[in-house]
Amino acid sequence: MDIAFKMLINYISKQSGIDLNQYRESYLKRRIELRMKATGNKTFEEYLSFLRKNGKKEIEELINTIAINVTEFMRDVTPFKFFMDMVLPDIANRKLKVKSNMLRFWSAGCSNGEEPYSIAICIYEALGSDWLFTIYATDIDLDSLEKAKEGYYDASQLKNLNKALLYKYFEKEDDGYRVKSFLKKHIRFKRHDLTTDTPVSRYLDGIFCRNVIIYFNDSQKSKIFNDFYNALVSRGYLIIGKSETLPSEFNNKFKCINLKDKVYQKI
Ligand SMILES: C[S@@+](CC[C@H](N)C(=O)[O-])C[C@H]1O[C@@H](n2cnc3c(N)ncnc32)[C@H](O)[C@@H]1O
Structure with a gap:
């Protein structure tokens, strides 16, 4: 340098x-x-x-x-479809075996909130409304977190959602849409720096950290993926951005279950 x-x-x-x-x-x-x-x-x-x-x-x-915070609802679409069709039913089956109806997820680097709200929508759509679930939504950028808490979006952020989903999860307000409060109450927003802070919670069923690790050097990535490993339950899921890669040192800690959508499972 x-x-x-x-x-x-x-x-x-x-x-x-x-x-x-x-x-x-x-x-x-x-x-x-x-x-x-x-x-x-x-x-x-x-x-x-x-x-x-x-x-x-x-x-x-x-x-x-x-700290660019470009994002949208159900960004890239297919990882969220895989999450609904394969990941959530697998997690739900395991929970039912131990008579639990509690789920915990983390949207790490959540930007303006589109990702954590998308996760919440997926849970309702895939599993119905009988589950008690919390989504931790964190970002280093306080302005983004404020926007996320507001939960107010214009139509361009919502283009991946069909009319039925819009009607179910949003109220029309002025030129945009506001997330309904029953969805919002599942999300806990918090400022968190992935490179220095400890994980927001343990016993997580899944972590989304999409389009964030591109910014970090190798030692920061090591710290972050170790944190994710420790924060996940056994067989918990990790979903990263489509253009991102998991460092090879983690090949014995996570197995890739969907290479195209970058979905991994803790071994
Ligand atoms: C491109 S956005 C990704 C948003 C969302 N995950 C997605 O895929 O659409 C990247 C986010 O990472 C956040 N970020 C950057 N450095 C961070 C750090 N050290 N700790 C936590 N978040 C960070 C930025 O503030 C930004 O909101």
Whole structure:
């Protein structure tokens, strides 16, 4: 890492309270260069003095650019279909054998909430309403969590849901849709940094961590997947993003049960 870039990263980490060393250098460079372009700075040195002058506002812009929170309901569709058709019935069968009707899931890096609400919809659709379930929904970005708690979305975020699902789980409000309160009450939102905090809960039946680990270096990934392993029940499920890969050191801890949709099961 060159010195000017390192100084810049240390400055931003200190000012924002977010350890940017957790992110891959190439990813950071790409995102920072976007802000440099937008603010007319050509070198890392120039951008650092610009930050010193423009303070908090530009740091916030930059953090928003780094922790991009692009998402939508049932993102990619097929992993959620597999979750409903195969994963949830398997979990439910095992629970019924031990006379339990409690389920726990974690949406790690939940962004504006589309993922945890999608998980809740899948549970109702696949298993009905007799189950007591909690979904922990966490993100490092407080603005995203606020939006998630609001549960108000415009139609473009909901394009993967058919009319019947919209009617069942949302109220129409102005130009958008608000998640109904019976669905919302299952979700527990919390700020959580995957790279430094301990898992939000134990005995989880499944974890969604989709389109998040792309930002992290190898040692951060190791920490995060170890946390996931420890937080899951035996044969609990882990679902990552379609373009992400599980590091090979975890091949003896998780078996892949759907390579296309990146669905794994704790061994
Ligand atoms: C692209 S979104 C993914 C949202 C959702 N999981 C999905 O697949 O649609 C990535 C999210 O990861 C969050 N994130 C980035 N670094 C994080 C960290 N260290 N700990 C927790 N969340 C983080 C970002 O704030 C952002 O909301």
